[in-house]
Amino acid sequence: MGQYEKVTPELLEALKAAVPGRVQAGAEINADYSHDEMPIYGAAMPEVAVEARTTEEVAAVMRLCNEHHVPVTPRGAGTGLAGGAVAMHGGIVLSLEKMNKILGYDEDNMMVSVQAGVLFQDLSEDAAKRGFLYPPDPGEKFATLGGNVSTNAGGMRAVKYGTTRDYVRAMTVVLPTGEVIHLGASVSKSSSGYSLLNLMIGSEGTLGIITELTLKLLPRPKQVISLIVLYENLKDCIGTVPKLMRANLHPQTLEFMEHDIIQVSEDYLGKKTFPQKFQGKDVNAYLLVSFEGDSDDQLTDIIEKASDVVLEAGALDVLVADTPQLKKDAWAARSTFLDAIDSSTKLVDECDVVVPVSKIPDYLTSIKETAKAYKFHLQDFGHAGDGNLHIYCCSNDMEVDVFNRQVADFMRRAYATATEMGGLISGEHGIGHGKLDYLAEVAGPVKMRLMRDIKKVFDPNAILNPGKVCCKL
Secondary structure, three states, X not given: OXXXXXXXXXXXXXXXXXXXXXXXXXXXXXXXXXXXXXXXHOOOOOOEEEEOOOHHHHHHHHHHHHHHOOOEEEEOOOOXXXXXXXXXXXXXXXXXXXXXXXXXXXXXXXXXXXXXOOEHHHHHHHHHHOOEEOOOEOOOOOOEHHHHHHHOXXXXXXXXXXXXXXXXXXXXXXXXXXXXXXXXXXXXXXXXXXOHHHHHOOOOOOOOEEEEEEEEOEXXXXXXXXXXXXXXXXXXXXXXXXXXXXXOOOOXXXXXXXXXXXXXXXXXXXOOOOOOEEOOEEOOEEEEEEEEEOOHHHHHHHHHHHHHHHHHOOOOEEEEEOOHHHHHHHHHHHHOHHHHHHHHXXXXXXXXXXXXXXXXXXXXXXXXXXHOOOOOEEEEEEEOOOOEEEEEEEEOOOOHHHHHHHHHHHHHHHHHHHHHOOOEOEOOOOOOOOOHHHHHHHHOHHHHHHHHHHHHHXXXXXXXXXXXXXXXX
């Protein structure tokens, strides 16, 4: 625990008074609070778990913990992949899962207000019923919106619509001191001092706890259709992406995947959707592309133009997912990649580097060559439209400590290569504590010092989500 204090009986009673009926201690705490979805980074049980339902309750907890110098780890649905919601220094886990109300729509200005614990899937479905689209589309549909904002989640529609950051208009935040602030406004422009709103987005719960959000909506597209594009090799597959973008077709999603991960996913689902051969040639890479339109005629025109582009660029064939079932099957295969890997692999670690789109083939070729020096194997896929790659190190027969040492060495080399190619070490999953050392290596001392200084301003006692992003304790 270092410089932190333990939770005393007196503090425990004060917490129970502040959040009646929703405070657990010791053996009462749900074991799920000890880890996120990437357990390779370790598990740690908090001393106390608190389930808040209001901003006022969050503020009361923070005031007490700041006064007693007890660390607090904020948590949403626990679907993170970098250890960001794990209480590595004990203390208190503060769950916002029960803050799950959609507070209201401003339909004229196309905005919605929500508590931070609302699940992405719940808002997406509710907004669709009203004719709206919430554009971010993270792979994990049952993550909380507060967690999405805290990591600036990207997702599959980022190629057209941008990331979560682009849809946050305002938020309510509880600072580590227990003070409550409101950032941003229900407007689309601001030149009003430093953007504290944007500083909070992507800060992974280290600067403040987001409790409410005002989010931008768009009109829901009338129709969406998907294409499965087949390639003999990854170079031709990725080489198509700039040509599709220059054709002014505005794909909603643009994903790439290789044969191996499709095989794992389809085995997991027990259903074959992606062809493995075409006219005697092996299919080794795929694009999964979606387009929006207002009518059948418009979509038909888009499909014809897109097909011309990809075939001219070297595609073997284009399959149109023109029925609800085929479209569902195609995206089910893509959406279950992580579940499929987890189900078939004992040891897993992951990185989500982002590189310039044109560098994807060179980057993957380089790290696959690098990986030959280790005993684990790689699985990869990603967002072809924005260069965000998901690369998994997998093993079923290595000892955990050997796997961890080898993966750590590989990751350092993989992140260095991404940086050399003009990329960054995380596109959407964040740093947490699992990637902190890697960030320090590629960011350098000056940037790390600036981040730590910002942390000190917001959190002078360093009690909020300690040991994450930039502050190793």
